[in-house]
Amino acid sequence: MKNRRSTPAPIVGLAVLISQAALAANHREAPITALDHKADITDVYAFVSYGPRQAPNEPPSKVTMILSVDPFLEPANGPTLFPFDPDILYEIKVDNDHDAIADVTFRFRFSSEYQLPTVYTAVAGIGDQGAFQPGTDILVVPPQIRDFNNPGLNLRQTYTVTMVKNGVETPIVNNDGSPFFTVPANAGPRTMDYAALFRAGTYSNLCTTGISVFAGTTDDAFWIDLGAAFDTANFRTLGSGVPGVLTDEEDEPIYVRARNFASDTVSGYGVNSIAIEVPIELLTRTGAIEPPGSPDATIGVWGSTSRPRVTVRRSPNPSESRGPWRQVQRMGNPLINELLVGIGSKDRFSMDQPANDSQFADFFLDPPIVHIVEALYAGALSVPSAPRLDLLPLVTYAPPIASPDTPPGPIADLLRLNTGVPATPFEQASRLGLIGGDHAGYPNGRRVFDDVTDITLRVGVGGVLIPDFNHFPNNRLGDGVNVNDAEYRTSFPFLADCPNGRNRRHIDPGEPGGGPIQ
Amino acid sequence: MAGIGGTSTRASPAADPSSSHFALVAARRSRGREGILLGEIAMSPMTAAAGILLAFTTSGAIRGAADKGVKASPAEQKIAWAQQAIEKNPSRHQSYNELAMALARRARETSDVSFYAQADAALEKSFQLAPDNLEGEKVRTWVLLGKHEFAKARELARALNKRTPDDVLIYGFLADANIELGSYDEAEEAAQWMLDIRPGNVPGLTRAAYLRELFGDIDGSIELMNSAYQQTQPAETEDRAWILTQIAHLHILTGKLADAEKLLQQALTLFPGYHYALGNLAQVRIAQRQYSKAVELLRQRYEGAPHVENLYALAEALERSGNLGEAKAAYREFERRACKEIAWADNANRELIFYYADHARQPERALRIARLEAGRRRDVHTLDAYAWALYASGRFAEARRQIESALAVGVRDSKLFYRAGAIALKSRDRLAAARYFKQSLDLNPRSESAGVARKALLRLEQQASTRSRSGSHGS
Numbered sequence: 001m002k003n004r005r006s007t008p009a010p011i012v013g014l015a016v017l018i019s020q021a022a023l024a025a026n027h028r029e030a031p032i033t034a035l036d037h038k039a040d041i042t043d044v045y046a047f048v049s050y051g052p053r054q055a056p057n058e059p060p061s062k063v064t065m066i067l068s069v070d071p072f073l074e075p076a077n078g079p080t081l082f083p084f085d086p087d088i089l090y091e092i093k094v095d096n097d098h099d100a101i102a103d104v105t106f107r108f109r110f111s112s113e114y115q116l117p118t119v120y121t122a123v124a125g126i127g128d129q130g131a132f133q134p135g136t137d138i139l140v141v142p143p144q145i146r147d148f149n150n151p152g153l154n155l156r157q158t159y160t161v162t163m164v165k166n167g168v169e170t171p172i173v174n175n176d177g178s179p180f181f182t183v184p185a186n187a188g189p190r191t192m193d194y195a196a197l198f199r200a201g202t203y204s205n206l207c208t209t210g211i212s213v214f215a216g217t218t219d220d221a222f223w224i225d226l227g228a229a230f231d232t233a234n235f236r237t238l239g240s241g242v243p244g245v246l247t248d249e250e251d252e253p254i255y256v257r258a259r260n261f262a263s264d265t266v267s268g269y270g271v272n273s274i275a276i277e278v279p280i281e282l283l284t285r286t287g288a289i290e291p292p293g294s295p296d297a298t299i300g301v302w303g304s305t306s307r308p309r310v311t312v313r314r315s316p317n318p319s320e321s322r323g324p325w326r327q328v329q330r331m332g333n334p335l336i337n338e339l340l341v342g343i344g345s346k347d348r349f350s351m352d353q354p355a356n357d358s359q360f361a362d363f364f365l366d367p368p369i370v371h372i373v374e375a376l377y378a379g380a381l382s383v384p385s386a387p388r389l390d391l392l393p394l395v396t397y398a399p400p401i402a403s404p405d406t407p408p409g410p411i412a413d414l415l416r417l418n419t420g421v422p423a424t425p426f427e428q429a430s431r432l433g434l435i436g437g438d439h440a441g442y443p444n445g446r447r448v449f450d451d452v453t454d455i456t457l458r459v460g461v462g463g464v465l466i467p468d469f470n471h472f473p474n475n476r477l478g479d480g481v482n483v484n485d486a487e488y489r490t491s492f493p494f495l496a497d498c499p500n501g502r503n504r505r506h507i508d509p510g511e512p513g514g515g516p517i518q
Numbered sequence: 519m520a521g522i523g524g525t526s527t528r529a530s531p532a533a534d535p536s537s538s539h540f541a542l543v544a545a546r547r548s549r550g551r552e553g554i555l556l557g558e559i560a561m562s563p564m565t566a567a568a569g570i571l572l573a574f575t576t577s578g579a580i581r582g583a584a585d586k587g588v589k590a591s592p593a594e595q596k597i598a599w600a601q602q603a604i605e606k607n608p609s610r611h612q613s614y615n616e617l618a619m620a621l622a623r624r625a626r627e628t629s630d631v632s633f634y635a636q637a638d639a640a641l642e643k644s645f646q647l648a649p650d651n652l653e654g655e656k657v658r659t660w661v662l663l664g665k666h667e668f669a670k671a672r673e674l675a676r677a678l679n680k681r682t683p684d685d686v687l688i689y690g691f692l693a694d695a696n697i698e699l700g701s702y703d704e705a706e707e708a709a710q711w712m713l714d715i716r717p718g719n720v721p722g723l724t725r726a727a728y729l730r731e732l733f734g735d736i737d738g739s740i741e742l743m744n745s746a747y748q749q750t751q752p753a754e755t756e757d758r759a760w761i762l763t764q765i766a767h768l769h770i771l772t773g774k775l776a777d778a779e780k781l782l783q784q785a786l787t788l789f790p791g792y793h794y795a796l797g798n799l800a801q802v803r804i805a806q807r808q809y810s811k812a813v814e815l816l817r818q819r820y821e822g823a824p825h826v827e828n829l830y831a832l833a834e835a836l837e838r839s840g841n842l843g844e845a846k847a848a849y850r851e852f853e854r855r856a857c858k859e860i861a862w863a864d865n866a867n868r869e870l871i872f873y874y875a876d877h878a879r880q881p882e883r884a885l886r887i888a889r890l891e892a893g894r895r896r897d898v899h900t901l902d903a904y905a906w907a908l909y910a911s912g913r914f915a916e917a918r919r920q921i922e923s924a925l926a927v928g929v930r931d932s933k934l935f936y937r938a939g940a941i942a943l944k945s946r947d948r949l950a951a952a953r954y955f956k957q958s959l960d961l962n963p964r965s966e967s968a969g970v971a972r973k974a975l976l977r978l979e980q981q982a983s984t985r986s987r988s989g990s991h992g993s
Contacts, residue, residue: 310713312706312726314738326714347715348683359683 100412183216188502226265262480262515275493292420300414417445596620700896
């Protein structure tokens with residue numbers, strides 16, 4: 001363990017290196033996903049659901065899981081907008097018996113149709129009645145899109161949801177048997193009433209399952225000063241005078257009180273999101289809501305995208321050479337592949353199963369990035385030594401997320417969630433999650449408003465889960481972006497509206513809320 | 519008559535780690551330790567200095583050829599480029615890797631194993647400059663495969679795979695080594711990773727195609743080979759010729775001789791005198807009973823690629839053509855040379871087994887060599903030869919176990935089916951024998967073994983009919 005020296009230069013270097021390696025969100029983190037935009041998972045969230053009138057310590061009842069894909073969707077970018085890819089199998093998986101193998105899987109498949117194949121754009125609409133050819137009753141432009149049956153929703157997508165549990169596939173269907181529609185990107189206020197479509201596309205308490213589902217183009221719930229990160233991590237100098245280190249004032253932990261001191265590069269962009277809310281009884285091994293001290297309370301969640309593959313052995317049908325699926329990407333925690341896995345192993349990591357992650361254990365527990373920091377700054381930084389056992393809660397079932405008597409299971413990149421921990425009321429929730437004293441936040445699951453950038457800097461690099469490292473500046477590392485540019489919902493699916501294409505705003509440095517240019 | 523234990527020389531896919539695209543195969547059965555092809559060059563293969571010097575000499579020769587207007591092959595061009603890079607910057611290790619890879623590719627083009635020794639020498643220089651460099655290790659694996667040191671190649675490939683699991687070509691090496699050693703599950707897993715990590719990559723497609731062939735899916739193999747061909751650059755003439763030859767080989771397996779011939783002629787136009795294509799075209803001629811033409815093709819191949827097993831194929835063709843005197847001399851020469859290599863990794867033991875079993879009537883010698891070879895590798899073709907040696911020496915039960923182990927992989931080959939039938943017959947399992955003979959004929963009614971299979975099947979049917987009649991009389 002090194003002595004800490006609070007000199008500015010090493011701290012800058014620390015933030016620089018980490019942000020370059022890790023904080024590019026989860027976009028394009030491996031060569032194969034860089035080439036496959038539609039299958040690129042940006043974020044996975046899993047948390048105990050809460051409501052607008054959530055009371056403290058209210059017993060948990062449901063878990064929401066969100067899989068976001070297809071990064072940096074510019075809502076002004078017509079005419080085809082951003083459908084989900086019908087060739088991709090989107091999955092959210094849950095391990096409930098600590099072996100890193102999925103026990104409950106939710107599968108999502110999409111289909112596309114054009115309602116007006118001769119019209120040039122995916123969406124078109126105006127007013128209550130639409131627009132007619134002058135002097136005739138020939139409808140040229142459909143009315144503003146407010147529901148999924150409007151022909152102006154030219155490119156219309158539906159999707160199916162299947163729950164697989166113990167090998168049994170159960171279709172999750174709409175209450176009235178009608179298909180689930182995806183919510184399109186928000187082309188603009190003339191074309192559509194996006195909020196109405198969002199409401200219509202939120203399917204709650206389906207049949208007898210109590211499951212709710214949503215799929216569509218939404219605001220990207222993630223936030224970060226990505227521009228600074230990719231300019232060789234040229235983070236902005238804020239109140240501390242040290243780039244990448246926040247003052248107490250800048251580091252307001254309560255999300256609803258926090259504000260931004262740097263520009264959210266993801267602001268004004270959409271992302272394709274799949275969300276599902278599931279009663280906890282359907283997820284736990286015991287089929288019951290377990291108290292937080294129970295080993296069975298903690299589950300592991302991850303998302304994956306897969307495409308059909310050519311198999312060495314063809315299926316029994318000789319004319320059919322496309323067999324099962326090849327996984328393009330998977331994600332549990334928001335940092336593992338980006339920050340820890342070596343460049344020569346990233347594709348294998350993306351395509352392999354979490355249960356096989358012991359092959360990457362050296363990356364997890366002895367992150368090369370820390371050695372780089374040490375080498376560059378000649379021991380002037382206070383960084384934990386390998387093996388980084390303090391990171392075990394991210395890759396095994398361990399306290400402080402799981403109860404102490406929980407079997408740790410194999411090393412695996414899963415987003416661990418103790419389903420017995422009550423949700424924190426939104427107004428009281430800390431963007432810093434567990435290290436902010438909010439037990440319902442990352443890395444105990446991940447909520448949409450958890451500041452995983454700052455948490456990652458502090459936990460992954462600063463080592464603040466080790467008491468000896470939980471001090472300044474390790475516990476004040478941050479990029480200065482503390483809140484989302486859009487307002488999250490406080491009920492399922494908890495996501496914010498997709499920015500509208502006509503008036504969307506990407507917040508730049510130098511403008512209000514964008515932080516300084518320097 | 520020529521034995522029905524005829525062998526097929528088969529190239530499995532391997533990859534070219536030095537190239538921006540992917541080459542397809544390592545040189546197989548590449549010979550010439552005696553220096554026949556480059557006999558004028560005395561070489562100490564493990565001496566780096568000599569190797570580099572030799573490579574420079576080769577490069578000079580290539581440049582000379584270019585000056586005289588002779589078109590350099592893709593590998594010759596790469597050798598020349600690598601040499602120029604070394605001249606400009608002798609301390610750049612990657613240039614030696616590139617030279618080694620180009621030399622290994624030249625080994626495949628020419629079937630001349632001395633290029634592997636030169637490649638080793640270039641690699642030695644590379645490792646002096648940059649110990650354990652990954653690209654060098656990959657070329658080293660390639661060279662080990664080319665030299666038939668499959669177990670060593672697999673060991674190295676496994677270590678490299680652990681070090682860099684995203685590298686597609688290392689999976690290719692794993693697939694190649696495991697195919698040759700008969701570890702088909704591990705080979706399939708490696709090939710599947712190739713297809714998954716980079717869908718549509720040519721080395722992955724060719725390896726998957728070869729596995730499909732071994733698993734008995736000949737149409738599926740052709741499908742993948744066609745995809746590989748479409749994705750191979752036209753400038754890569756030898757790669758394209760290799761793929762065409764492989765597709766032709768697959769057609770030959772099912773008796774589609776006209777289709778095979780068309781593709782082989784294309785291959786020979788693309789890469790004149792290509793030894794793999796000549797050998798396959800000779801198989802077509804044999805199936806057409808044009809033995810003299812087959813002899814000419816195999817003679818041409820042997821002149822260009824004087825491998826001892828190529829001499830065996832020539833001897834068999836000579837025998838079929840009725841030129842018994844020359845055939846006898848060729849067999850004698852084959853035996854003399856093949857026996858020298860019995861203990862080597864790169865040998866002609868498979869051909870020697872069939873020679874002793876079918877021609878020389880020395881089944882115990884066949885069996886001794888077969889046991890040695892089966893101790894090294896358990897691939898389909900080795901098991902087939904082993905089974906045949908057991909059969910020839912009267913050990914029918916064990917022969918049956920071995921041939922059925924080979925067939926359990928799924929392979930569909932008329933000669934194997936015939937041999938399985940013959941072995942089953944001696945094991946007094948007439949039903950199985952009839953089934954195997956029928957499978958042989960159904961798959962390829964024009965195979966080398968079709969005549970004997972047909973006769974054997976007819977005899978079995980007659981016997982069954984006789985038994986049936988006597989049974990009727992008796993009842």
